Amino acid sequence: MITIYQARKIVTMNPSRPLATHVAVRDGRILGAGSFDELTGWGKHKVDRTFADKVLMPGLVEGHSHVAEGVQWRFVYCGYFDRTDPDGKVWPGVKSIEEVVARLSAANARLYDSTQPLTGWSLDPIYFHNRRMTRQDLDRVSAARPIGIMHASGHIMNVNTRALELAGMLRKGINHPGIPLGDDGLPTGEMKGPDAMTPLGPHVGLDRGLLSTDELGLRAFARLCVRKGVTTAADLANLLPQPAVEMMLRVSGEQQFPARIVSLRVAREVSPAELVERVIELGKLSTDRLRLGMIKIVVDGSIQGFSARLKSPGYYNGAPNGLWYIAPEQLREIFERALAAGVRVHSHTNGDEATELVLDTLALALRKHSSPDHRFTLQHCQLANAAQFRRMRALGMCVNLFPNHHFYWGDQHYALTVGPERAERMNACATALANGVPMAIHSDAPVTPLGPLFTAWCAVNRKTASGRVLGIEERISVTDALRTITLGAAYTLGLDSEVGSIECGKAADFAVLEDDPTEIGGEKLGDVRIWGTVQGGRIFAAETI
Amino acid sequence: MRGSIPVTLIGGYLGAGKTTLVNHLLRNANGRRLAVLVNEFGELPVDADLIVAREGNLISISGGCICCSFGSDLLAALMQLKDRNEAIDHLLIETSGVALPESIVQSLSLLPDIALDGVIVLADAETIEARARDRYMGDTVLAQLAHADIILLNKVDLVSPERLGAVSRWLNETAPRARVIPARKADIPLEIIVGQHSLRPSDKKLTPLSGHRHTAEYETLSLEINAPRDPERQADGLTRADAGLLRAKGFVRRLDGAFATLHVVGQRALVEPAPDWIEGPGRLVCIGLADQINRSAILTAIEASLIVSAS
Numbered sequence: 001m002i003t004i005y006q007a008r009k010i011v012t013m014n015p016s017r018p019l020a021t022h023v024a025v026r027d028g029r030i031l032g033a034g035s036f037d038e039l040t041g042w043g044k045h046k047v048d049r050t051f052a053d054k055v056l057m058p059g060l061v062e063g064h065s066h067v068a069e070g071v072q073w074r075f076v077y078c079g080y081f082d083r084t085d086p087d088g089k090v091w092p093g094v095k096s097i098e099e100v101v102a103r104l105s106a107a108n109a110r111l112y113d114s115t116q117p118l119t120g121w122s123l124d125p126i127y128f129h130n131r132r133m134t135r136q137d138l139d140r141v142s143a144a145r146p147i148g149i150m151h152a153s154g155h156i157m158n159v160n161t162r163a164l165e166l167a168g169m170l171r172k173g174i175n176h177p178g179i180p181l182g183d184d185g186l187p188t189g190e191m192k193g194p195d196a197m198t199p200l201g202p203h204v205g206l207d208r209g210l211l212s213t214d215e216l217g218l219r220a221f222a223r224l225c226v227r228k229g230v231t232t233a234a235d236l237a238n239l240l241p242q243p244a245v246e247m248m249l250r251v252s253g254e255q256q257f258p259a260r261i262v263s264l265r266v267a268r269e270v271s272p273a274e275l276v277e278r279v280i281e282l283g284k285l286s287t288d289r290l291r292l293g294m295i296k297i298v299v300d301g302s303i304q305g306f307s308a309r310l311k312s313p314g315y316y317n318g319a320p321n322g323l324w325y326i327a328p329e330q331l332r333e334i335f336e337r338a339l340a341a342g343v344r345v346h347s348h349t350n351g352d353e354a355t356e357l358v359l360d361t362l363a364l365a366l367r368k369h370s371s372p373d374h375r376f377t378l379q380h381c382q383l384a385n386a387a388q389f390r391r392m393r394a395l396g397m398c399v400n401l402f403p404n405h406h407f408y409w410g411d412q413h414y415a416l417t418v419g420p421e422r423a424e425r426m427n428a429c430a431t432a433l434a435n436g437v438p439m440a441i442h443s444d445a446p447v448t449p450l451g452p453l454f455t456a457w458c459a460v461n462r463k464t465a466s467g468r469v470l471g472i473e474e475r476i477s478v479t480d481a482l483r484t485i486t487l488g489a490a491y492t493l494g495l496d497s498e499v500g501s502i503e504c505g506k507a508a509d510f511a512v513l514e515d516d517p518t519e520i521g522g523e524k525l526g527d528v529r530i531w532g533t534v535q536g537g538r539i540f541a542a543e544t545i
Numbered sequence: 546m547r548g549s550i551p552v553t554l555i556g557g558y559l560g561a562g563k564t565t566l567v568n569h570l571l572r573n574a575n576g577r578r579l580a581v582l583v584n585e586f587g588e589l590p591v592d593a594d595l596i597v598a599r600e601g602n603l604i605s606i607s608g609g610c611i612c613c614s615f616g617s618d619l620l621a622a623l624m625q626l627k628d629r630n631e632a633i634d635h636l637l638i639e640t641s642g643v644a645l646p647e648s649i650v651q652s653l654s655l656l657p658d659i660a661l662d663g664v665i666v667l668a669d670a671e672t673i674e675a676r677a678r679d680r681y682m683g684d685t686v687l688a689q690l691a692h693a694d695i696i697l698l699n700k701v702d703l704v705s706p707e708r709l710g711a712v713s714r715w716l717n718e719t720a721p722r723a724r725v726i727p728a729r730k731a732d733i734p735l736e737i738i739v740g741q742h743s744l745r746p747s748d749k750k751l752t753p754l755s756g757h758r759h760t761a762e763y764e765t766l767s768l769e770i771n772a773p774r775d776p777e778r779q780a781d782g783l784t785r786a787d788a789g790l791l792r793a794k795g796f797v798r799r800l801d802g803a804f805a806t807l808h809v810v811g812q813r814a815l816v817e818p819a820p821d822w823i824e825g826p827g828r829l830v831c832i833g834l835a836d837q838i839n840r841s842a843i844l845t846a847i848e849a850s851l852i853v854s855a856s
Contacts, residue, residue, distance in 0.1 A: 168657055176651050195652040198620040239616075269602075269616045271586055309681075324643040324685055325617075327559050330586055357681050 002045035013501035025508040028537035059231025059509030060452040063489035064442035070221030079122035086220040119205040120149035135189025148204025222259040229511030237266040264296040272333040300354035308351030316419030339369035352383040400440040403458035404448040410464035424471035440489035456481035457526030508537040549660040557667035559642035562699040564590040566731035581612040663810030666693035693723040694811035762835035770827035776805040780814035782846025789837035795829030
């Protein structure tokens, strides 16, 4: 059966036919976009006017997120900015430690079992005039129950006294840079970095959750996708053990599962040879809504955590250079084996030295295994300079930049981590495009909220939370931004022949919008109201998802 | 038995011989129950003939040793190991080739029942200087060397005596707090890595791990010490560079008759209460390279720790 959808406007992202009023769909695929009269030629059809007053775009593509976002919402949201949960409830941001305590106290009152941990997430005390949270603050919520709150960065956790007790950490004489001590010689309750957080995690309901998800979390993540107009989302670092793969295949195969998930196997715990072999096998299990068969490598750490590897002159505040998470020899072996097998590799680099290592290593690997159209992608790649973008182009690499970072932490990057000049060239979207590097932009959800239109707003405006425009020359146009969150991201995932534009033969994946992103103006791009999505020809309204 | 499990870090860049060393130790554990945690990409690099059983990421090895891999989270692996309640005499952590021993030492300090024994860093005699100049990895390699108690300068049979002399001098300048041991195929006595098992006085030569003769000559010095001593001061003296010690272990009798256990690895020392069953005179066993161990400096250190009673 053919359905012809009528819309107020269809922004197709197909350069040969950029605008349309109707789109014909059969069996989840697009027959064509154009005028009603043009589409009737396909044969017997029905007309659907559900979107008669809506604007359709290709379903948005999130090129770097983590399905674990769906799990986070089981915890109490303690972020500074308003954020929408998978059920559509907007949680107002908490603006002070008092408000954090009040919100946790309300959640505490709803818990029956007095020993059950209370868990919060997305705390960002940077915005609390640098007043740090302490265990005493959280003891006011409950002294009996262990409490833990993960910070927005994912690198710091705050806990109460009970949690420290349970972890055996309420003791004097601890000498660790990640564990500040109070005047009493005991930990203040702020635990910085994985070392400090790991012993606390199991006691406060935060086992190493960032990479993993479960059934409910995966469904919640997909519901959030609908609210944000996303029909394809990359899950960028998953260990993908067999039970998780089976669960993901089953859940994503459910009739009402509304998104396509692209899950990358993170390079960890196995040798390069086994990794590539395993990923080839995973690729064979791919379905339409669960795409497997790519590799993610973590090369360095994070800039705000001072663990990214920077080229000279290094960190602005003089912090020592960051950490390597893989040796060049191992990186090269993975690249060579993956190129030989035709497996795509996405590499996390934050610092420009890490980016340089990937460029050098891929250049060598390509000499051995020349591979046109390999589409190896640099993820985050926040500090790349113009010369590096030129090399990316020359080597056939893609880049997926992180403009959301500017909004949330740009002021800190300016003042502390990399200083004014490099803060302005961070996530240099305009330079990437000018040099012809295929580009995506991303949220890294749950690190920042899922929402490609907000990410596009960040790339177009480059405003920080304080209102500073950081890197006026690196702003990109609305047209470029919209292309980036559709075809651009699809290209990096090797899906641009299937999704990313509304044109004949592609999947019937649409973002259904109340406002026209091409008319609303760049400053309001993040405010575009989203009705829901169409994914594989199935309609999902945010209201009822 | 001591209250906490002693831990030795085995670090060094890729290809320096960490895995070879671990296999030597497992093969020649001599009744010690070693647990090895390995952080590297890939399968556990244990020689197949040593493996008794496999269970997930954990391998059981003949003689009561175990070996398991950890991904990115050492503390989680240690907590899991603790939950298994294995009887362990000594824990070895083989770090990844790019890990910084210092940051692992800091992590370990968070676990109350683990005591750092020493940091052994392996260096490939052929390549270490080039590694240290590498534009990407140079600072990582130098930081690994700088935090070593003992540097195992491996593969010395592959370089000329002149090169060996030059690289040894370079290491001494680059990592002044480390003792440097030359070795072939990472072959050094078990005691250097995990310490002396018991303190029976003996002047026996150390037995090599594998059949062939060690590249280096070792000497042990066993002493009985009658008068009460200050173990912290003794530790200070024994860790000084001029003592030339690789390792020492002793039971030191304090003025009140209580014993302290003293562990020395290079310039690192740990003093802790001794087990209840220790009695008799104080004693000390020292191991060093034959051409470095300095008997008179050691005796001076012991003499200086004599407690002169207040009366």
